[in-house]
Structure formats: structure tokens, C-alpha cells
Amino acid sequence: MSEMPRADNFQQAIQTTTEISTERTPPATRGRLKRIALVLALLVIMMIPLYWIGSTAFKPRAAATTVPPTVFFKPEITAFIKLFTSRVERRGAPNKEEYAKAPWWEKLVMDGGERFIRDDKGNIVSSGYVGRFTNSLIIAVTSTFLAVAMVFESFSHVSLI
Secondary structure, X not given: XXXXXXXXXXXXXXXXXXXXXXXXXXXXXXXXXXXXXXXHHHHHHHHXXXXXXXXXXXXXXXXXXOOOOOXXXXXXXXXXXXXXXXXXXXXXXXOHHHHHHOOHHHHHHHHOOEEEOEOOOOOEOEOOHHHHHHHHHHHHHHHHHHHHHHXXXXXXXXXXX
């Protein structure tokens, strides 16, 4: 008789395990869905300024400064080309032979009424932007490190207990 209850307990355990494993998780509540929708809506709203900054970088100067703002435009990369090269205002029409040999990105700048400054070997002179940007990063990181170090030093003598 002592073995019968074991078999019944065993069968009950299997039946209970099967019932537990086949149960599904309850569907998401309306409140949870509303919170998720609210967070996504806020995320989209908060990303609009970043989109605007990024899209303005590719706008032509005339479209970037219009009032009311220009939403639809033809993107350009001329500003980035000008950022990394040295140029001067061109006087007169460009040399047709030089213009024909120029790559597409040089033609964009030439069409804007400028020409590139070239060294003795004919290479385009860099604007020096990369060096100035690197210098700014070094100054920013160093000043931040020093400010944080000064705060830690000023609070190291304070007893919080």
C-alpha cells in the first residue's frame, strides 16, 4: 500500500508540470503599451533636433538660412570639401583644360567661384582643420580631467559620516 501513493504523487507531479509548462504568459496590459508608446513618442521628439543638425550640414547655404526653414532639399557635400581644403576666390573663368581634368569634388568648388590653393607639386593644400580639431579635443579632455580631479580633491577632506 505504501507504493500506491507514490505512483499517485508521481502522476500528479507530471500532470502539474505539464500544466505549468503549457501556460502562456499573460498579454501586455494597456498601461504598459501606453507607457511604451509614450517613451517612443518622446524619443522621436527628442531626436528631431539631432536630425535637424545633421540635415542642415548637407543643405546648401541658401537653404540652411531661409525663413521659414527648408525641409526638403537636394543634399550637398561642398561644405565638407571646403572644410578640409584651402581655397581662394577665383578671378575670371576657370581654365577649361584644368576644369576638364578635375575630379567631381573639385568641380563642385570651382562651380562655386573658388579655386584650390596648391603647393609646388600641384597637390591641394590642407586647411589645417584636422590639426585645430585635434588641439581642441586635447584641451577639452585635459580641462575636464583637471576639473574632475579638483572636485575629488576638494571633497577628499570632507567627512561624510
